[in-house]
Amino acid sequence: MEKLSDFYEAALDTEKYIRNLKVKGKRIMGYMCSYTPEEIILAAGIHPLRLFSTKGTISLADAHLQAYSCSLARGVLEDALAGRLDFLDGAVFPHTCDTIQRLSDIWRLNTRFAFFADVVLPVKLDTESARQYMEDVLRKFKGDLEVGMDVRITDAALKQSIDTYNRIRSSLNTIYELRSANPDILTGSDLYAIVKGSMIMDREYLAKRLPEVIEMFKERTPSTDTEKKRIILTGSICDQPDIYTVFEKAGGVVVWDDLCTGSRYFEGLVGTGGDPIASIANRYIERPVCPAKHTSNTARGERLLEAVRKHNAQGVVFLLMKFCDPHDFDYPYLKEFLDRDNIPSMLLQIEDPLQSEGQLLTRFETFIHML
Amino acid sequence: MTDTDKEKHGKKMQSDGKMQKIMTGYYIDAKTAGETGKKVAWITSGGPVEPLIAMDIIPVYPENHGAMIGASKMGADLCQKAEEMGYSGDLCSYARADIACSVVDGGPIGGLPRPDMLVCCNNICGTVMKWYEVQARYYNVPLFILDTPFSHTKYTDEAKRYVQRQVEEYVTFLEGVCKKRLDRDRMEEVGRLSVEAQRLWQAVLDTAMNKPSPMTCFDAFFHLALIVTLRGTQTAVDYYRSLLEEMEQRVADGIGAIPNEKYRLLWDNLPIWYRLKWLSQKFAAHDACLVADTYTSAWCMSLRYMTDEGNFLDSMGEGYARAYLNIGVDEMIKIVLEMVDKYDVDGFVMHSNRSCKPYSLGQYDIQRAVQKERGIPSVIIESHMVDERSFSESQTETRIDAFMEMIGQKR
Ligand code: SF4
Ligand code: SF4
Numbered sequence: 060m061e062k063l064s065d066f067y068e069a070a071l072d073t074e075k076y077i078r079n080l081k082v083k084g085k086r087i088m089g090y091m092c093s094y095t096p097e098e099i100i101l102a103a104g105i106h107p108l109r110l111f112s113t114k115g116t117i118s119l120a121d122a123h124l125q126a127y128s129c130s131l132a133r134g135v136l137e138d139a140l141a142g143r144l145d146f147l148d149g150a151v152f153p154h155t156c157d158t159i160q161r162l163s164d165i166w167r168l169n170t171r172f173a174f175f176a177d178v179v180l181p182v183k184l185d186t187e188s189a190r191q192y193m194e195d196v197l198r199k200f201k202g203d204l205e206v207g208m209d210v211r212i213t214d215a216a217l218k219q220s221i222d223t224y225n226r227i228r229s230s231l232n233t234i235y236e237l238r239s240a241n242p243d244i245l246t247g248s249d250l251y252a253i254v255k256g257s258m259i260m261d262r263e264y265l266a267k268r269l270p271e272v273i274e275m276f277k278e279r280t281p282s283t284d285t286e287k288k289r290i291i292l293t294g295s296i297c298d299q300p301d302i303y304t305v306f307e308k309a310g311g312v313v314v315w316d317d318l319c320t321g322s323r324y325f326e327g328l329v330g331t332g333g334d335p336i337a338s339i340a341n342r343y344i345e346r347p348v349c350p351a352k353h354t355s356n357t358a359r360g361e362r363l364l365e366a367v368r369k370h371n372a373q374g375v376v377f378l379l380m381k382f383c384d385p386h387d388f389d390y391p392y393l394k395e396f397l398d399r400d401n402i403p404s405m406l407l408q409i410e411d412p413l414q415s416e417g418q419l420l421t422r423f424e425t426f427i428h429m430l
Numbered sequence: 431m432t433d434t435d436k437e438k439h440g441k442k443m444q445s446d447g448k449m450q451k452i453m454t455g456y457y458i459d460a461k462t463a464g465e466t467g468k469k470v471a472w473i474t475s476g477g478p479v480e481p482l483i484a485m486d487i488i489p490v491y492p493e494n495h496g497a498m499i500g501a502s503k504m505g506a507d508l509c510q511k512a513e514e515m516g517y518s519g520d521l522c523s524y525a526r527a528d529i530a531c532s533v534v535d536g537g538p539i540g541g542l543p544r545p546d547m548l549v550c551c552n553n554i555c556g557t558v559m560k561w562y563e564v565q566a567r568y569y570n571v572p573l574f575i576l577d578t579p580f581s582h583t584k585y586t587d588e589a590k591r592y593v594q595r596q597v598e599e600y601v602t603f604l605e606g607v608c609k610k611r612l613d614r615d616r617m618e619e620v621g622r623l624s625v626e627a628q629r630l631w632q633a634v635l636d637t638a639m640n641k642p643s644p645m646t647c648f649d650a651f652f653h654l655a656l657i658v659t660l661r662g663t664q665t666a667v668d669y670y671r672s673l674l675e676e677m678e679q680r681v682a683d684g685i686g687a688i689p690n691e692k693y694r695l696l697w698d699n700l701p702i703w704y705r706l707k708w709l710s711q712k713f714a715a716h717d718a719c720l721v722a723d724t725y726t727s728a729w730c731m732s733l734r735y736m737t738d739e740g741n742f743l744d745s746m747g748e749g750y751a752r753a754y755l756n757i758g759v760d761e762m763i764k765i766v767l768e769m770v771d772k773y774d775v776d777g778f779v780m781h782s783n784r785s786c787k788p789y790s791l792g793q794y795d796i797q798r799a800v801q802k803e804r805g806i807p808s809v810i811i812e813s814h815m816v817d818e819r820s821f822s823e824s825q826t827e828t829r830i831d832a833f834m835e836m837i838g839q840k841r
């Protein structure tokens with residue numbers, strides 16, 4: 060853990076980390092959702108920061124969002140209204156679910172950051188016209204950013220940014236693979252700190268730092284303990300470090316995931332030849348799909364089964380945020396796919412604040428005993 | 431007011447019976463499509479139905495069916511069944527009821543006819559896409575998604591191009607499924623009828639500007655069925671023409687929709703289908719007439735973008751993309767304020783509908799804006815529009831009473 064203190068510090072006290080960057084003169088752009096074209100933001104010399112809720116008590120956001128919106132949307136809005144995000148120069152809202160769609164309006168009408176942009180991406184991603192539109196929208200976003208932040212985004216800067224992101228993403232992928240092969244070389248909380256940290260920390264730093272982390276893990280000797288049950292997590296975002304620890308206590312280990320704050324963030328690289336914006340668009344078209352987007356009717360199910368096979372998982376845990384419609388709609392069919400192949404699964408509905416550790420442990424233990 | 435005066439108000443409309451008849455015929459046609467060799471498409475309520483009509487495909491609306499399920503109070507059972515299938519109880523109750531209904535052939539008409547294809551336009555929500563994916567897997571039929579980018583502040587050129595290309599893709603999709611070409615002349619004729627029906631529907635809703643209003647939003651919820659399901663047909667045009675005549679006659683005779691219209695209110699969001707009668711009586715008892723709503727007007731709002739002048743397919747995309755639920759909260763505020771003025775209302779009733787996030791999230795901001803700009807009282811009622819388990823009668827009653835008292839004091 061000490062060896063990863065930079066990641067832990069950023070993940071646990073994001074505000075402090077970002078304020079430090081700010082002092083060094085960085086401009087900060089907050090964003091929701093893994094479909095944000097971070098490459099373009101970075102190419103503008105601006106620091107992209109994924110917004111996670113600080114999980115304080117909700118009071119101000121209650122005046123804007125009904126209690127039946129997910130705690131992520133409510134939490135992030137609360138932070139903004141309470142001034143906890145005043146280090147932001149602006150925010151970017153890609154179009155994803157119905158909740159973020161309205162959160163974007165509410166944010167635009169009730170906060171006063173210098174910059175704001177909607178990136179109204181296509182919802183279906185399986186046609187040529189959608190690909191073209193994706194490209195158009197990204198170009199428009201680039202223009203909006205240039206005007207709004209008074210910068211020029213050159214192709215050279217874009218190419219460099221793409222390179223940085225490719226390095227970060229492939230490093231994360233390698234770390235996941237290493238852990239899948241030898242789950243003991245890093246703990247779940249280490250993994251959490253690294254992934255979350257990667258959406259918070261300076262990207263150039265990360266591109267250099269992550270390969271070092273990989274070397275460090277490679278030097279560790281894998282344990283011979285094969286007793287632990289291998290689990291895949293699937294859902295929207297997992298901003299609950301405790302969950303990994305409770306899993307491990309219960310005798311399980313998370314060997315892969317299908318989360319926006321996980322594999323869906325890093326899988327797929329941007330092509331490096333050709334027009335940079337078109338290449339970025341292609342990655343967003345081709346990367347593993349989130350349930351708020353459409354490719355085929357069974358894409359997510361097939362992918363989940365593939366991950367189970369590839370990582371030799373014994374069970375799947377659905378980590379679903381309460382009031383998250385896109386994921387709730389996919390759950391029955393994904394479960395059915397797993398059932399058909401006799402892969403046990405359990406559903407854990409999460410909401411901030413998380414239920415007590417005791418309760419969670421009992422549920423996990425019961426599940427893990429079944430495997 | 432004399433007693434005879436009182437009697438003439440609140441009378442049932444003649445058109446009610448006609449509507450029942452048309453809808454029954456329509457559902458019989460749809461359910462016997464297998465025998466007549468016609469194809470059936472399921473389509474979302476905000477979806478472009480005109481090309482289906484032009485291709486002789488029978489359009490079927492799960493949402494209209496959902497409303498029927500709700501009105502016949504069969505929603506709770508079906509929604510619960512969906513929950514047993516693994517669907518969260520927080521999801522849209524139209525979707526839950528429909529998904530369960532497919533499996534058990536339940537509901538007031540024993541389920542909808544099997545679709546040959548699914549047509550989903552996401553101009554109302556992201557829910558419909560997920561819901562139609564579920565049905566595409568269940569029925570194993572082709573799904574066409576018309577992806578209409580959300581217009582937070584404006585309808586961009588990129589979006590316009592994208593939607594326009596999809597209109598052509600839509601036609602190609604239909605031609606593929608039906609194995610025949612779209613007759614473009616017929617298409618224009620259907621487009622013309624659609625626009626005409628929408629104009630008539632708007633004119634019907636406009637009669638509520640009169641005092642007393644000849645209709646309530648509860649009437650509008652009822653008469654809406656045809657503009658949703660059969661726009662683009664002569665049937666719908668004829669029906670709304672005669673409905674308009676009836677309304678105009680009522681206005682000429684000074685007949686009001688409720689016995690004693692003292693207050694005029696605006697409704698926001700979908701109806702609470704299983705409590706329509708209760709709600710309408712409740713408000714009428716306070717001498718309050720819900721003269722207009724933001725929901726039923728959604729089927730004619732696109733009139734400002736659609737034309738019937740010989741290029742319906744070209745203007746259709748924009749009309750559909752700029753639907754009421756596909757625009758930003760500030761745009762919605764503008765429309766609500768226009769309605770407040772147009773119908774001269776004294777209060778605003780907002781249904782906070784747990785089923786429908788795109789409609790409901792943002793309502794608090796709309797409420798504040800209306801309060802600030804027009805200073806009229808408002809009330810929020812919470813429910814799931816088809817799942818009666820979520821509705822608290824006593825709490826709603828208390829809120830309505832308090833709200834009406836506030837309105838009374840303002841006068
Ligand atoms: S958790 Fe679900 S509902 Fe909430 S913002 Fe993410 S996708 Fe939307
Ligand atoms: S009620 Fe709302 S969420 Fe449900 S289908 Fe209609 S628009 Fe979508």
